[in-house]
Amino acid sequence: MTFDLTSLVDWTRRSCGDRPVSVREQIVSDGTAVITLSNDGTITLAAVSIDGTIVDITTLVVSGSIVTFPNPLTAASVVTVTYTYTTYSDDDLQEFITDAANSVQGDLPANWEVADNTITTQDVPLMNCEQSSLKMLVQRLLIAKAALNVSSDKADTAGDDAITVKDGDTTIDTSKTSAATMKSLQVKEDRYDKMLTDTRSRLFRGQAFDETRYTPNDVVRPLNMDPATFIPGDDFSPLT
Numbered sequence: 382m383t384f385d386l387t388s389l390v391d392w393t394r395r396s397c398g399d400r401p402v403s404v405r406e407q408i409v410s411d412g413t414a415v416i417t418l419s420n421d422g423t424i425t426l427a428a429v430s431i432d433g434t435i436v437d438i439t440t441l442v443v444s445g446s447i448v449t450f451p452n453p454l455t456a457a458s459v460v461t462v463t464y465t466y467t468t469y470s471d472d473d474l475q476e477f478i479t480d481a482a483n484s485v486q487g488d489l490p491a492n493w494e495v496a497d498n499t500i501t502t503q504d505v506p507l508m509n510c511e512q513s514s515l516k517m518l519v520q521r522l523l524i525a526k527a528a529l530n531v532s533s534d535k536a537d538t539a540g541d542d543a544i545t546v547k548d549g550d551t552t553i554d555t556s557k558t559s560a561a562t563m564k565s566l567q568v569k570e571d572r573y574d575k576m577l578t579d580t581r582s583r584l585f586r587g588q589a590f591d592e593t594r595y596t597p598n599d600v601v602r603p604l605n606m607d608p609a610t611f612i613p614g615d616d617f618s619p620l621t
Contacts, residue, residue: 383501384516386482389524390474394467396528397569399474401425401465412456418446423470428463431455469531477534481526485519488526488577489584518580525576529569536566 394400408416410431418424424443429436431454442449454460469477475498482495494501500519 383499384520386478386495386498386500386523387471387475389478389520389527390471392524393474393478393527393531394469396524397469397531398565399468399531401467403427403463403465405461405463408460408462410454410456410458410460412453414450414453416448416450416454416460416462418448418462418464420466421446422466422468423473424464424466426462426464428461430461432458433461468535474527474531477527477530478523480530481523484530485522485526485577489581491584515584518583522573522576522580525569525573529566529573532562532566532569536562 402420404418404420406419408418410416424446426438426441426443426448429438429441429448436450440451448462479495479498482493482500485491486493486495
């Protein structure tokens with residue numbers, strides 16, 4: 382069994398809830414060649430205009446929330462920017478997936494090689510089920526583990542932010558945000574543990590994958606589904 386781990390990036394993004402968010406904002410230029418957007422993360426420009434005049438976005442450089450123009454702008458000019466942003470880039474998620482592949486290998490246990498974003502199973506007596514079922518089992522388990530790792534990263538970030546806010550302004554209550562983050566982390570931990578237990582059992586018995594054992598909250602859509610047909614908020618829909 383061999384497959385490209387990059388094929389799991391979109392599914393991992395949906396599983397961890399890091400969907401692209403569309404934003405349109407207006408910024409008054411200070412006369413420099415730089416403007417700062419209000420959102421951090423991985424930003425993709427869709428359209429930019431200056432006082433109503435369209436700008437060729439291929440001439441702009443985006444670094445974090447900073448957009449740099451080729452020349453200084455007129456002071457007080459209004460820059461309208463339409464863009465999408467995500468918390469994690471594709472490369473970030475790829476790292477989470479690669480880490481997940483190494484972790485799942487030990488959790489099953491299994492024996493495979495991860496190199497150049499490709500996973501290849503070796504001679505493993507454990508894996509006696511059909512190859513098509515095996516591939517689906519492994520892919521879903523990797524997505525669940527990668528999403529768990531992302532949630533853990535978010536929890537760490539939320540904890541750091543809470544400490545920073547507490548040190549800077551004791552009037553801001555971060556307890557609700559922290560609680561929601563930890564709850565999300567626990568849900569993903571429980572989901573992964575359940576899928577891991579079920580996968581271990583099926584691989585040891587050599588049984589074909591039974592989709593009916595999973596509830597809508599345990600699985601993601603079939604991996605062969607066209608991402609363009611994805612419906613926001615429906616990333617854990619029942620399999621068909």
